[in-house]
Amino acid sequence: MSEGSSPPAIWAEGLTRRYGGRIVVDNLDLRIEAGEIFGLVGPDGAGKTTTLRMITGLLPPNAGEVRIAGIDVREKPREAKPLFAYMSQRFGLYPDLTVAENLRFYADLYGVGRLERNQRMDELLAFSRLGPFLKRKAGDLSGGMKQKLQLACALIHRPRVLLLDEPTNGVDPLSRREFWKILHRLLGEGVAILISTAYLDEAERCSRIALLNEGRMLVTGTPHDVQQGIPATLLVLESPRARSVQQLVRSRLPDVLSVLFGNRVHVLQENGKEDMAAAVSRWVADAGLPPAAIHRRSPGLEDVFVWLLGRKEAPHPGVPIIDVEKRPIPFDRAVSVRNLTRRFGDFVAVDHIDLDVEKGEIFGFLGPNGAGKSTTIRMLCGLLSPSEGGGTVAGMDIGTEAEAIKRRIGYMSQKFSLYDDLSVRENLAFYGGIYGLKNARLRDRIRWVLHATGLETVADRPVKSLASGIKQRLALCSALLHEPPVVFLDEPTSGVDPLSRRLFWDMIHELAETGVTILVTTHYMEESEYCDRLALIYRGRIVALGTASELKGRLHNRTILDIRCTHAQDALERVVGRPHVLDAMLFGSGLHVVVDDADAASTALQEVFDSAAIRVDHIRPVAPEMEDVFISLIEETDRTMNETFLEASVPIEPNGGKA
Numbered sequence: 317m318s319e320g321s322s323p324p325a326i327w328a329e330g331l332t333r334r335y336g337g338r339i340v341v342d343n344l345d346l347r348i349e350a351g352e353i354f355g356l357v358g359p360d361g362a363g364k365t366t367t368l369r370m371i372t373g374l375l376p377p378n379a380g381e382v383r384i385a386g387i388d389v390r391e392k393p394r395e396a397k398p399l400f401a402y403m404s405q406r407f408g409l410y411p412d413l414t415v416a417e418n419l420r421f422y423a424d425l426y427g428v429g430r431l432e433r434n435q436r437m438d439e440l441l442a443f444s445r446l447g448p449f450l451k452r453k454a455g456d457l458s459g460g461m462k463q464k465l466q467l468a469c470a471l472i473h474r475p476r477v478l479l480l481d482e483p484t485n486g487v488d489p490l491s492r493r494e495f496w497k498i499l500h501r502l503l504g505e506g507v508a509i510l511i512s513t514a515y516l517d518e519a520e521r522c523s524r525i526a527l528l529n530e531g532r533m534l535v536t537g538t539p540h541d542v543q544q545g546i547p548a549t550l551l552v553l554e555s556p557r558a559r560s561v562q563q564l565v566r567s568r569l570p571d572v573l574s575v576l577f578g579n580r581v582h583v584l585q586e587n588g589k590e591d592m593a594a595a596v597s598r599w600v601a602d603a604g605l606p607p608a609a610i611h612r613r614s615p616g617l618e619d620v621f622v623w624l625l626g627r628k629e630a631p632h633p634g635v636p637i638i639d640v641e642k643r644p645i646p647f648d649r650a651v652s653v654r655n656l657t658r659r660f661g662d663f664v665a666v667d668h669i670d671l672d673v674e675k676g677e678i679f680g681f682l683g684p685n686g687a688g689k690s691t692t693i694r695m696l697c698g699l700l701s702p703s704e705g706g707g708t709v710a711g712m713d714i715g716t717e718a719e720a721i722k723r724r725i726g727y728m729s730q731k732f733s734l735y736d737d738l739s740v741r742e743n744l745a746f747y748g749g750i751y752g753l754k755n756a757r758l759r760d761r762i763r764w765v766l767h768a769t770g771l772e773t774v775a776d777r778p779v780k781s782l783a784s785g786i787k788q789r790l791a792l793c794s795a796l797l798h799e800p801p802v803v804f805l806d807e808p809t810s811g812v813d814p815l816s817r818r819l820f821w822d823m824i825h826e827l828a829e830t831g832v833t834i835l836v837t838t839h840y841m842e843e844s845e846y847c848d849r850l851a852l853i854y855r856g857r858i859v860a861l862g863t864a865s866e867l868k869g870r871l872h873n874r875t876i877l878d879i880r881c882t883h884a885q886d887a888l889e890r891v892v893g894r895p896h897v898l899d900a901m902l903f904g905s906g907l908h909v910v911v912d913d914a915d916a917a918s919t920a921l922q923e924v925f926d927s928a929a930i931r932v933d934h935i936r937p938v939a940p941e942m943e944d945v946f947i948s949l950i951e952e953t954d955r956t957m958n959e960t961f962l963e964a965s966v967p968i969e970p971n972g973g974k975a
């Protein structure tokens with residue numbers, strides 16, 4: 317560090333950590349300033365958590381130095397500790413204590429005096445909007461509210477540095493956006509934030525990011541600079557036969573990265589090579605497929621992530637996990653339910669749902685925490701009886717044939733139980749036995765699944781030694797051993813890195829090609845675009861249904877403006893509450909602003925920035941993401957339901973008029 321200048325909030329040089337002979341973090345340098353949010357992104361085992369733990373002093377490095385606000389963490393731990401807060405993946409809230417009691421406990425832990433504690437609690441409760449829930453036990457809060465309480469507890473002593481290890485894992489997009497608004501307000505107070513995340517849309521909201529792999533920093537910079545840093549262009553092929561188009565591209569160009577997103581195929585083409593667009597059009601025509609609309613656009617962060625880490629395909633893409641020639645699927649509609657309802661006492665968790673899912677369809681359930689997604693899936697799987705309504709799954713009645721449904725479907729729950737001390741092969745043998753597979757049939761299925769999913773090389777390793785992406789593949793395999801025609805996946809990729817998620821979804825698409833129906837719930841909005849159709853569930857009802865493109869088309873009254881400018885934090889404060897502005901958030905080195913009139917808002921905001929001497933590089937509309945659709949539809953539903961409630965509450969005069 318240079319002498320005489322204000323020290324950075326976090327400074328690390330040559331940070332190294334080994335476990336046995338394995339280097340987990342390799343000579344890492346970091347410099348993060350006050351008022352900056354820095355994102356660590358990387359696959360499972362890249363060294364993100366180890367880096368955070370070394371910065372906090374919880375884990376001593378084998379080499380290197382760490383300073384927080386100029387204070388050496390190892391040499392002066394007592395001086396450094398009050399300067400930072402660390403929110404780990406398993407941050408300790410006490411479920412039997414109320415919101416207020418948890419905050420008081422952490423205030424006492426950090427030595428915060430009573431007067432300052434009460435003042436700080438008032439600030440944090442207003443900040444996090446937890447004030448109305450002061451007396452509620454932490455164990456009774458939703459996932460998003462628990463996450464905000466964890467953050468409030470970490471901030472109780474006014475730290476200058478905040479370290480967050482995947483804080484929004486498993487939290488719905490609405491809660492994640494609220495959480496990020498809180499983080500961005502902290503930046504205005506000069507707090508430096510270092511965050512690790514598996515959500516690449518979150519990485520785009522950071523001031524700067526670093527991509528780690530095998531303990532080394534591959535690239536660092538603003539999200540925009542990192543996106544522009546790979547020599548490639550993204551071709552988007554739109555077709556009603558998108559799966560067939562992707563198979564065609566992969567057969568002709570096996571070394572080119574291609575990903576299926578519903579009715580679109582994304583193909584990453586290296587710059588300087590022959591343009592693929594004309595060739596793809598010709599191949600599509602020769603195959604007798606409908607013409608594909610072809611667009612070009614800049615690669616996203618996920619494309620950069622996969623490009624830099626190396627393309628990983630399913631190891632044996634020609635080997636189906638389920639052999640449908642031997643086990644034909646004897647129904648046309650995988651799921652068909654009417655008025656499906658589930659009550660818990662007076663609470664209606666699922667409210668008269670009608671739903672049809674076709675054979676071979678990948679169908680996505682979206683919704684905030686507590687919306688009714690998992691309850692719906694449990695009823696469809698025969699694990700929970702409906703209070704009202706009914707229908708069929710895999711051709712069997714959910715009311716009278718629940719036990720038969722359980723034997724016929726595959727189900728991978730949010731916390732699918734693998735046995736850590738057993739090997740991969742032993743876990744498969746155990747679950748195969750549960751599904752009634754025996755002797756030669758069981759051995760054949762285990763051998764087949766290991767080969768099809770590329771798990772042969774780890775078949776005899778204990779599960780506890782595997783990365784989370786491999787465990788996830790094993791959990792899916794365990795649910796597929798008996799070749800079910802319908803598979804339910806409840807948030808199957810939660811906490812898994814983008815590379816592992818893409819490999820997982822390759823397997824899902826291969827399953828769907830064989831006629832297997834997949835119903836999946838997810839909090840990753842980019843994953844929702846992998847599905848053929850989506851249902852948005854909110855307050856127990858289906859409030860939107862269609863393809864990703866159809867749902868995006870419902871945002872006709874909203875436009876998202878991408879604003880690149882200097883002094884983004886100041887710009888954000890000046891934008892909020894302006895006419896035509898519905899929402900605004902920091903996005904990398906600029907802003908994303910949701911408006912109801914793009915032209916009027918652009919003109920007005922430019923005047924605001926000019927008067928504040930904020931230089932603007934551009935203000936331009938950008939295509940909405942599924943997260944924008946998700947939040948817009950929920951807000952629209954809230955308004956409609958509230959208006960209906962108010963109308964129903966108006967007393968009626970005896971003559972039939974409203975009072």
